[in-house]
Amino acid sequence: MSDDLFQIESPLSGTFYRSPSPDEPPYVEVGQTVKPGDVVCIVESMKVFTEVRTERDGVIRKVLIESEDPVMINQPLLEVEPL
Secondary structure: OOOOOEEEEOOOOEEEEOOOOOOOOOOOOOOOEEOOOOEEEEEEEOOEEEEEEOOOOEEEEEEOOOOOOEEOOOOEEEEEEEO
């Protein structure tokens, strides 16, 4: 990872989803600008869906996980270039 990028990490272990449902588009795409509080993905654990939000302004540079992949707590999910 480049020094000028930051990562958004999973707040818990579970299943990663890029969109709210299979019929809907992803929360974010590579190249998209995000601001603090924007939902970037969700992680499901034990039937509870937790929205993952960014805490900083930036541009999504890379999605590190495929939708429906298992994730561990603090696992990097996205790389973001700060604005």
